[in-house]
Amino acid sequence: MARTENGKVALITGGGQGIGQAIAERLYADGFKVAVADLNIENARKVADALGGKQRGALAIQVDVADRDSVFAAVNHAASELGGFDVMINNAGIAPASPIEEITQESIDQLFSINFNGVVWGTQAAAAAFRALGHGGKIISAASQAGHIGNPGIALYSASKFAVRGFSQTAARDLAKDGITVNTYAPGIVRTPLVEDLVKKAASAAGKPEAWAWEQFANGIALDRLSEPSEVAAVVSFLAGADSNYITGQSILVDGGIVFN
Numbered sequence: 001m002a003r004t005e006n007g008k009v010a011l012i013t014g015g016g017q018g019i020g021q022a023i024a025e026r027l028y029a030d031g032f033k034v035a036v037a038d039l040n041i042e043n044a045r046k047v048a049d050a051l052g053g054k055q056r057g058a059l060a061i062q063v064d065v066a067d068r069d070s071v072f073a074a075v076n077h078a079a080s081e082l083g084g085f086d087v088m089i090n091n092a093g094i095a096p097a098s099p100i101e102e103i104t105q106e107s108i109d110q111l112f113s114i115n116f117n118g119v120v121w122g123t124q125a126a127a128a129a130f131r132a133l134g135h136g137g138k139i140i141s142a143a144s145q146a147g148h149i150g151n152p153g154i155a156l157y158s159a160s161k162f163a164v165r166g167f168s169q170t171a172a173r174d175l176a177k178d179g180i181t182v183n184t185y186a187p188g189i190v191r192t193p194l195v196e197d198l199v200k201k202a203a204s205a206a207g208k209p210e211a212w213a214w215e216q217f218a219n220g221i222a223l224d225r226l227s228e229p230s231e232v233a234a235v236v237s238f239l240a241g242a243d244s245n246y247i248t249g250q251s252i253l254v255d256g257g258i259v260f261n
């Protein structure tokens with residue numbers, strides 16, 4: 001795909017692997033300068049370096065999305081180093097199993113601090129940067145099919161993704177006056193380290209081989225296969241680009257046909 005040099009800047013949290021890496025690569029190919037932001041700075045550096053590094057408009061930044069100051073610092077760093085700020089992708093997330101009986105205050109706090117608070121801090125930091133730069137922008141966050149229908153075994157995760165959708169709908173209304181659109185993407189089951197981990201744990205809990213667990217995860221998908229990260233990145237590319245300028249407050253399912261709204 002040819003770079004179009006659209007001159008815009010996007011920051012992707014959780015950009016060091018999986019869906020976030022695919023989004024960073026896709027937006028870079030679309031012509032964005034990208035800030036690849038991750039708790040795991042080594043992985044973020046690998047992704048940014050493979051795109052050519054800072055000199056070529058791909059900057060690695062360490063961020064902890066659970067920490068408001070860290071997120072604001074990452075956005076400000078991206079804006080000053082890359083010369084602007086236009087698109088925020090709140091992608092970082094975790095998906096530990098959470099059987100109902102085993103949920104604790106700590107497990108709620110840990111999961112929500114990343115999956116939900118991280119989206120709130122990212123939305124605040126991006127909106128502040130857009131206002132300071134005197135223009136609007138786009139905020140795009142990771143929901144999930146599990147944020148459209150409760151998924152068995154991952155109650156906290158599902159709840160956090162419903163919360164991301166609810167927060168983003170209100171943010172879309174509240175920030176529209178500033179020329180800011182707010183949307184979410186809702187993947188199905190994507191081949192990433194996050195899902196590999198869920199599959200391993202499901203197989204071990206059931207005392208079955210991993211191949212069995214992969215089949216369970218693929219069950220009920222109309223297109224009868226799992227998703228690749230690049231297929232999610234293609235939809236995020238649309239949400240980050242001008243063709244989606246009249247879309248706000250929406251959650252776009254990219255799940256091969258699991259949830260039908």
Ligand SMILES: NC(=O)C1=CN([C@@H]2O[C@H](COP(=O)(O)OP(=O)(O)OC[C@H]3O[C@@H](n4cnc5c(N)ncnc54)[C@H](O)[C@@H]3O)[C@@H](O)[C@H]2O)C=CC1
Pocket residue numbers: 013014015016017018019020037038039040043063064065066091092093094095114142143144145186187188189190191192193194195
């Ligand atoms: N893989 C899937 O099937 C699906 C994933 N999603 C969502 O997509 C997003 C990305 O998922 P994957 O790529 O599969 O996950 P992944 O586990 O492969 O990658 C997540 C990245 O986020 C980073 N990260 C974790 N905690 C962080 C923190 N506190 N601060 C900054 N970075 C942090 C990790 O270091 C990692 O690089 C998540 O929000 C996830 O919930 C949604 C639906 C399905």
Ligand SMILES: CC(=O)C(C)=O
Pocket residue numbers: 095144145146187188189194
């Ligand atoms: C991790 C996730 O979002 C799933 C399984 O939908």
